[in-house]
Amino acid sequence: MRLKCRVEYDGTQYAGYQIQPNGNTVQAELEKALAKMHKGEKVKVTASGRTDSGVHARGQIIHFDTNLSIPPHNWKRALDSMLPQDIHIAEAEEAAADFHARYDTIGKEYRYFVWNSREPDIFKRHYTTHIKFPLNVEAMKKACRLIEGEHDFTSFCSSRTDLKGSKVRTIHRASIEQEGAELVFIFKGSGFLYNMVRILVGTLLEVGRGERNPEELQAVFEARERKAAGKTAPPHGLFLWQVDY
């Protein structure tokens, strides 16, 4: 039986999603919990994609195969009870035998949280990026409209990427919601390159600070090189919010 789960995690204590030789990872915790349930047998977990160290998830999707005779509606609680408090199985259901959490993705939503105030909010320090200088939200919203649509996002992709293929992606929505000192940057798209959201946010923050005009985004796209865009924003403001199939 193939299970599909929505997983929430607080990335603060993890060296990212994907298993690696050194450091705790979310995938390692999931596979450790599943191995316990399967009498030590290894169960491979496949996710919609990796997230970096410090990045969080509300809507990470995983799949795995199991021969345990647990009814699908009991899986959520069974697996959740084996996991640490900073990883939570929010939903679990049986999936088609050929469902694939990574290959079947048709779109994703990321949200990036900024705390824009002279004063920090220490209780949000792991979940928002604190920006002390005042931000021009209208200018950033203007720049967001230039991000929407189909573009070659080479300038917004980390040079450490191992992607060989096309860097053309479609962003269906790039917007900013404001509630008090909190700004939420929302990006929905067909797919995202390595560090793309963090580089988009870093560039928008330079627009918000008045270091760039919103119109410059056009030239950044055309440059097709990483150094044309702004700094990579820190990981802890970023949430993988939703994955669509």
Place this chain on the structure above:
Amino acid sequence: MRLKCRVEYDGTQYAGYQIQPNGNTVQAELEKALAKMHKGEKVKVTASGRTDSGVHARGQIIHFDTNLSIPPHNWKRALDSMLPQDIHIAEAEEAAADFHARYDTIGKEYRYFVWNSREPDIFKRHYTTHIKFPLNVEAMKKACRLIEGEHDFTSFCSSRTDLKGSKVRTIHRASIEQEGAELVFIFKGSGFLYNMVRILVGTLLEVGRGERNPEELQAVFEARERKAAGKTAPPHGLFLWQVDY
């Protein structure tokens, strides 16, 4: 010169406010930072009162004396920069030479945060208490009205208290605010006994669950013994919100 500061702290990583032989405390961090600023000389910090392990503060007030020639408006940043990220100096000002953070207190406000939903919110796990069963908020509000006023709070005081004097206190406000799944219990009063807010919340939660009628609060006060009240609610939902002088 005597300095008065408002201090915010995330109590998650601390064994409470007050210095003790084993374990990190907020007071130890404050005194360590001040000793660094004073060339190793010990500077005693006095707070409005202690908070338990895991309890947070938005409005803890401290005072200390210094002979450094830092102008008062620079103290906030100077001391803040010496502190870890989970302790923040929110305000700093010169106080009268005889100001006393503990003895001059005329009232305090505590807030207790509950996340009332079948599903946890893992990003609030250190700052709210998760209650899965449905709560009758109207019944708890009714009980809150019986808490307001002057009472002998012996039943709501931990038996581990070392207080010899009167346990009569006046609660000016006991109320509950609801926003979605989050409930905020607000208590303003002339003074609070050891564990008093957590025992009040624990008792209110038993009312909310239907295990007690709101009217029973009257009998709990009259019993004047700890076991008449409900369980002590966990520390991590509690915030020292404000101290009045």
